[in-house]
Amino acid sequence: MPEPILRLAGVHTNIQRYHILQGVDLEVPRGGVTMLLGRNGVGKTTTLRTIVGLWRAHRGNLTYDGADITRLPTPAIARAGIGFVPEDMGIFADLTVEENMRLAAVSGDIDTARLDWLFTIFPPLKTFWSGAAGNLSGGQKQMLSIARAMVEERRLYLIDEPTKGLAPAIVATLLRALRDLKDQGASILLVEQNFAVARALGDTCAVMDDGRIIWAGAMADLAADAGLQERLIGLSMEAA
Amino acid sequence: MTAAPDHTPTMERLTLAQQIEPWIPALLVPALIVLGFIAIPAQSSWLTLTVSGLAMGMMIFIMASGLTVVFGLMDVINFGHGAFVSVGAFVGVTVLLLLPQLTGAPSLLANLLALVLAIAGAVVATALMGWGFERVIVMPVYGAHLKQILVTMGGLIIAEQLILVIWGPDEIFLTRPETLKGAVTFMGAAIEKYRLVAVAFGLVLFAAMIWVLRSTRIGLIVRAGVENGEMVEALGYRLRVVFVLVFVAGSALAGLGGVMWALYQEVVTAHMGQEILILVFIVVIIGGLGSVEGCFIGALLVGLLQNYVAFLEPKLALVSNIGLMMIILLWRPQGMMPVVKAK
Amino acid sequence: MLYRALSGDFPRSVVLSVVLLAILVGLAFAPFLFPGTRSLETAARICIFIALVASYDLMLGYGGIVSFAHTVFFGIGAYGVALATANLGRGFDALLIGSLTGAVVAAVLALLVALFSLRVRAIFFAMITLAVASAVAVLVSQLSSITGGEDGLNLLIPRELTPAVKFAEERFLGVRLNGKLLNYYLVFFGSLALFLVLLRVVNSPFGRVLQAIRENDFRAEAIGYRVVIYRTVATCIAAVVASLAGSLFAIWLRYVGPDTTLSLEIMIDILLMVVIGGMGTMYGAVIGATLFVIAQNYLQNLMGAASEMTAAVPLLPHLLNPDRWLLWLGVLFVLSVYFFPTGVVGRLRGRA
Numbered sequence: 065m066p067e068p069i070l071r072l073a074g075v076h077t078n079i080q081r082y083h084i085l086q087g088v089d090l091e092v093p094r095g096g097v098t099m100l101l102g103r104n105g106v107g108k109t110t111t112l113r114t115i116v117g118l119w120r121a122h123r124g125n126l127t128y129d130g131a132d133i134t135r136l137p138t139p140a141i142a143r144a145g146i147g148f149v150p151e152d153m154g155i156f157a158d159l160t161v162e163e164n165m166r167l168a169a170v171s172g173d174i175d176t177a178r179l180d181w182l183f184t185i186f187p188p189l190k191t192f193w194s195g196a197a198g199n200l201s202g203g204q205k206q207m208l209s210i211a212r213a214m215v216e217e218r219r220l221y222l223i224d225e226p227t228k229g230l231a232p233a234i235v236a237t238l239l240r241a242l243r244d245l246k247d248q249g250a251s252i253l254l255v256e257q258n259f260a261v262a263r264a265l266g267d268t269c270a271v272m273d274d275g276r277i278i279w280a281g282a283m284a285d286l287a288a289d290a291g292l293q294e295r296l297i298g299l300s301m302e303a304a
Numbered sequence: 305m306t307a308a309p310d311h312t313p314t315m316e317r318l319t320l321a322q323q324i325e326p327w328i329p330a331l332l333v334p335a336l337i338v339l340g341f342i343a344i345p346a347q348s349s350w351l352t353l354t355v356s357g358l359a360m361g362m363m364i365f366i367m368a369s370g371l372t373v374v375f376g377l378m379d380v381i382n383f384g385h386g387a388f389v390s391v392g393a394f395v396g397v398t399v400l401l402l403l404p405q406l407t408g409a410p411s412l413l414a415n416l417l418a419l420v421l422a423i424a425g426a427v428v429a430t431a432l433m434g435w436g437f438e439r440v441i442v443m444p445v446y447g448a449h450l451k452q453i454l455v456t457m458g459g460l461i462i463a464e465q466l467i468l469v470i471w472g473p474d475e476i477f478l479t480r481p482e483t484l485k486g487a488v489t490f491m492g493a494a495i496e497k498y499r500l501v502a503v504a505f506g507l508v509l510f511a512a513m514i515w516v517l518r519s520t521r522i523g524l525i526v527r528a529g530v531e532n533g534e535m536v537e538a539l540g541y542r543l544r545v546v547f548v549l550v551f552v553a554g555s556a557l558a559g560l561g562g563v564m565w566a567l568y569q570e571v572v573t574a575h576m577g578q579e580i581l582i583l584v585f586i587v588v589i590i591g592g593l594g595s596v597e598g599c600f601i602g603a604l605l606v607g608l609l610q611n612y613v614a615f616l617e618p619k620l621a622l623v624s625n626i627g628l629m630m631i632i633l634l635w636r637p638q639g640m641m642p643v644v645k646a647k
Numbered sequence: 648m649l650y651r652a653l654s655g656d657f658p659r660s661v662v663l664s665v666v667l668l669a670i671l672v673g674l675a676f677a678p679f680l681f682p683g684t685r686s687l688e689t690a691a692r693i694c695i696f697i698a699l700v701a702s703y704d705l706m707l708g709y710g711g712i713v714s715f716a717h718t719v720f721f722g723i724g725a726y727g728v729a730l731a732t733a734n735l736g737r738g739f740d741a742l743l744i745g746s747l748t749g750a751v752v753a754a755v756l757a758l759l760v761a762l763f764s765l766r767v768r769a770i771f772f773a774m775i776t777l778a779v780a781s782a783v784a785v786l787v788s789q790l791s792s793i794t795g796g797e798d799g800l801n802l803l804i805p806r807e808l809t810p811a812v813k814f815a816e817e818r819f820l821g822v823r824l825n826g827k828l829l830n831y832y833l834v835f836f837g838s839l840a841l842f843l844v845l846l847r848v849v850n851s852p853f854g855r856v857l858q859a860i861r862e863n864d865f866r867a868e869a870i871g872y873r874v875v876i877y878r879t880v881a882t883c884i885a886a887v888v889a890s891l892a893g894s895l896f897a898i899w900l901r902y903v904g905p906d907t908t909l910s911l912e913i914m915i916d917i918l919l920m921v922v923i924g925g926m927g928t929m930y931g932a933v934i935g936a937t938l939f940v941i942a943q944n945y946l947q948n949l950m951g952a953a954s955e956m957t958a959a960v961p962l963l964p965h966l967l968n969p970d971r972w973l974l975w976l977g978v979l980f981v982l983s984v985y986f987f988p989t990g991v992v993g994r995l996r997g998r999a
Contacts, residue, residue, distance in 0.1 A: 465974035
């Protein structure tokens with residue numbers, strides 16, 4: 065089996081006095097979509113934020129592409145090729161759509177061919193290119209947030225609940241975009257509450273509870289086993 | 305499945321009231337000028353006061369602009385900001401006093417050269433000082449507001465005392481360069497030349513600042529960082545470096561403002577920074593912390609009000625600005641043009 | 648008895664206890680232990696600043712509120728007494744009425760300030776109070792028809808509190824038993840009472856909630872405490888105590904002016920005292936005020952000597968110039984905030 069692109073080994077993260085992650089062991093294989101599932105408040109968002117260094121792991125190790133990134137500052141982790149789409153989308157509302165995109169092109173100018181491709185996936189971005197991002201609708205903001213992570217090629221995408229609160233048609237658009245990304249060979253770690261999305265996209269899957277990974281395996285295995293689903297994430301469907 | 309409503313253009317059509325709303329703060333400046341015109345009996349006095357109010361506003365803006373951006377970027381408020389004003393003024397004045405043949409000559413070119421040298425000296429000195437201040441005083445207390453207020457206040461005390469050590473306890477008087485002395489008469493009103501220069505210089509600086517913020521990459525990063533610093537870092541930019549740059553630039557601007565203020569008052573004291581800090585705070589609060597445009601408008605309002613009220617009822621000048629601050633905070637508790645914070 | 652007086656909040660350190668006891672004894676018997684006008688002035692100043700700084704500690708150390716307007720309350724008390732004596736004439740009733748009126752005005756003003764601005768962030772509050780305090784100082788120095796302007800006001804206090812009245816012909820332990828002595832003990836016991844009241848406040852259930860809020864206001868709010876109300880009450884109590892301390896100060900000096908009560912310098916002095924002594928400890932106010940006032944009065948002599956000794960070295964004599972004593976306290980202040988935020992008291996407790 066090839067070396068995974070990302071590996072978390074025994075990661076603990078404290079937020080102020082709260083011990084949120086209590087020894088997370090997680091592997092994200094190269095290529096394909098890894099789903100991170102679990103109820104609300106079990107530490108999925110904290111896991112993503114710890115990977116990009118916005119929270120510090122106080123114990124354990126994070127290895128990205130064979131290199132230790134546990135102590136790297138956030139900008140260095142980002143420049144190593146990790147794109148991050150946070151739960152709140154992190155849109156700069158006072159900036160235009162164009163400025164949001166230009167800012168994300170860290171190396172300088174936006175590649176026009178890539179931009180055209182993004183416009184075909186997310187047409188509203190072209191329509192509102194010069195408008196303030198704050199005036200976009202929720203779904204359009206989510207498109208911008210994902211497009212922003214895609215504006216330059218990254219090897220690993222961390223995406224936090226992209227479908228939350230969106231209309232089914234937009235969810236379908238996002239699904240198509242993520243599948244495109246996957247087909248290009250990118251690796252994606254996707255936090256999701258919507259099991260239908262998880263089943264449609266996921267290759268591998270990890271389930272969290274109480275700050276730990278309690279189950280990891282192929283998405284197909286979880287999808288096929290109703291009893292396992294009930295036990296691991298049955299609660300999440302109710303909670304969501 | 306029907307076509308997604310979200311895919312059709314949804315940017316809402318704004319009503320007239322909504323379209324005007326963002327411009328209300330900017331409209332307050334002409335409104336205040338008109339009010340002054342009504343309240344002040346003599347037209348010539350009104351014109352003189354308006355120009356000096358604008359000049360004062362420009363200088364306060366220059367001193368306050370750095371403070372507001374620094375706060376926006378890193379949630380740092382520097383109570384020691386006044387020290388940069390004082391140091392800038394003292395260095396600038398020292399340079400001017402060293403060049404009597406340039407300042408005393410009735411030649412515009414020689415005078416300008418002296419001013420440029422004085423400003424350069426002040427800007428370099430306060431930029432270096434800002435860099436040191438950031439490292440020693442501010443950096444260790446990021447994120448801890450209470451300590452930040454205390455420590456930066458301590459920095460102000462120390463800096464003020466050091467000025468007394470270096471320049472001695474007495475105030476220093478100076479005269480403006482020859483060609484900036486005197487006044488021009490316009491529509492019966494005597495307007496000091498220096499105030500016109502200050503207004504023009506302030507406008508140019510404001511325009512330059514807006515240009516940097518709107519049209520350069522560093523400006524883009526700064527604007528984004530004010531809104532959501534974490535996301536800027538997650539995109540790969542080292543916000544700390546940007547912050548230090550902005551802090552140093554803000555310190556240098558305060559020093560520049562200090563030189564201008566010294567030429568305006570024609571006297572410098574170690575306390576001047578502390579006194580101006582009060583006005584700077586009022587401006588930054590009413591403008592909305594983090595907003596350069598709000599800071600500009602706030603500074604003009606404060607400068608104008610201060611001059612109008614000082615003419616009508618001298619005792620109430622500073623109090624009127626406190627009143628202005630209270631009214632604006634009751635209207636908009638975050639200031640006129642608050643920056644939308646992501647968190 | 649001692650337990651009740653200190654509200655169960657003991658110094659919790661042998662060294663600290665000894666130092667506090669020494670300060671208490673020193674102040675209680677100051678007229679006898681340190682004869683001379685200057686040392687009595689110093690002792691009275693220490694007493695008053697202990698009460699004033701302790702009241703500020705209630706806000707800063709226990710409430711986590713940074714206010715630069717504490718001098719305003721101090722000034723209200725001082726001017727209250729001054730104006731009362733000016734209008735009601737010489738007499739203890741005027742002092743009492745002036746002090747109480749000042750306290751009520753301070754409480755009302757504190758209530759207004761708190762309700763208006765405690766909802767905003769700490770940094771806003773600090774900036775707003777700084778602006779308001781300086782506006783008040785300017786206003787008071789300009790409204791000279793009422794406040795005497797920059798010159799301030801002289802107080803007519805009862806003769807029983809002035810050196811003019813002698814209670815006995817002979818000296819007692821070498822000290823004249825006159826009105827000045829009585830005035831000193833008014834200051835001493837007044838300040839002691841104010842301090843003990845504050846100690847009681849911070850050790851009451853109210854004080855504990857206040858500390859919980861300082862630690863984590865979100866959580867305190869979530870548990871069900873109305874954060875704004877607690878902070879407002881703390882501000883009002885602190886304002887009343889500061890106002891009463893101001894009254895004592897005016898009575899002692901028989902004078903009140905913007906420089907002695909309202910200036911930013913006094914505010915910075917208070918800040919230095921509370922931080923160097925130790926925030927959130929109450930006893931820090933005692934240590935801080937004593938250290939600071941003594942330094943203010945005597946450090947300068949020492950620095951003068953040091954400055955002469957180093958006259959040959961460049962720059963150093965200027966740094967050691969007696970007028971630059973605030974420079975060194977400023978440095979000490981910054982170092983305190985960094986390295987021992989609980990101040991001298993925290994240091995002594997940590998070691999014990």
